[in-house]
Amino acid sequence: MAADSDLPFGARSKVRATVVSLHRQRAFDVLFSGGASEGGVLLSEFAGTRSDVLEGLTIEPGLGAGGLAVVTKRPVRVDRYRTNRGITHHYVGEIVREGIQSLAATPIIVRGRARGVLYGALRTSTHLGDRSLALLESFAGRLSRELGAYEEVDFRLRVLDGELDGRSGQRSLRESEVLAETYLQLRDIAAEVSDPGLRQRIADVEKLLKSVEGPIEGSAIQLTSREIDVLLCASVGYSNAEAARRLGLSPDTVKTYMRNLMAKLSVKTRHAAVVQARRHGLIP
Secondary structure (H helix, E strand, C coil): CCCCCCCCHHHHHHHHHHHHHHHCCCCCCEEEEEEEECCEEEEEEEECCCCCCCCCCEECCCCHHHHHHHHHCCCEEECCHHHCCCCCCCCHHHHHHCCCCEEEEEEEEECCEEEEEEEEEECCCCCCCHHHHHHHHHHHHHHHHHHHHHHHHHHHHHHHHHHHCCCCCCCCHHHHHHHHHHHHHHHHHHHHCCCHHHHHHHHHHHHHHHCCCCCCCCCCCCCCHHHHHHHHHHHCCCCHHHHHHHHCCCHHHHHHHHHHHHHHHCCCCHHHHHHHHHHCCCCC
16 A cells, blocks of 8 residues: 655655765665654665665565664664665665665654654665664754754644634733743744754744734844743743743853843833733743
8 A cells, every 4th residue: 555654854854864964974885764654664865776666665664674664763883785684675676676685674663653653774785784773863863953943843833723713802911921931942842853844833933822812012122042041931920040041041041031021111020020921022
């Protein structure tokens, strides 16, 4: 049964870039990858291939090296592919036609689920070395983190669509807290990813979150990005010490930001700062 990759477009682009980048390391003759779904792994990204025999091939769960990697959620090394007894040989024809003699398949794991497989292969009878396998696993691990970030952003966008669709007027305290926590979590994700496209997408969502209620017309109050972070932490009930841990700052620095933003908002308490900031559309 043919499979459809359920990776979003941005994630597929990241997989493609990873395959090309790893191929430049010259540890493998052939690199290929594909996203996983219930139907199996649909091979879609390639580097170093000499034919199109692998393109569009679906690797079913449990079959071949890739199918075994998906089921076990562990890397699978196959030296001397044609005679290796550790895997099934459902795809030996395609592998041999591409000239591959040894390969390794490493699952791309996101939140405990195999979302794809990254393959590295050799056209010689040389055994796959530990350094090459470690490199393959390193790239797969990095890709897992990046795909996890894509999925988290997509999830947050769906949550936002549900929160914002058809809503108008004053939000409940709980709704505001959910939006504030979403904003903070997006900031956490942005700090962990290097992909500029994803970072920009996160920034765009942050702007949407901050404009949920819309600023008061003519409001001249301006808060820095860090002041907003501190204020959002306060809005969901964090103490200064908890906000410091969440934001990677010292408690004294958090206190300084809090004093500054309270002065800008012309208030004397943390609660009043949160209320005033929401009135001015500075936080959701």
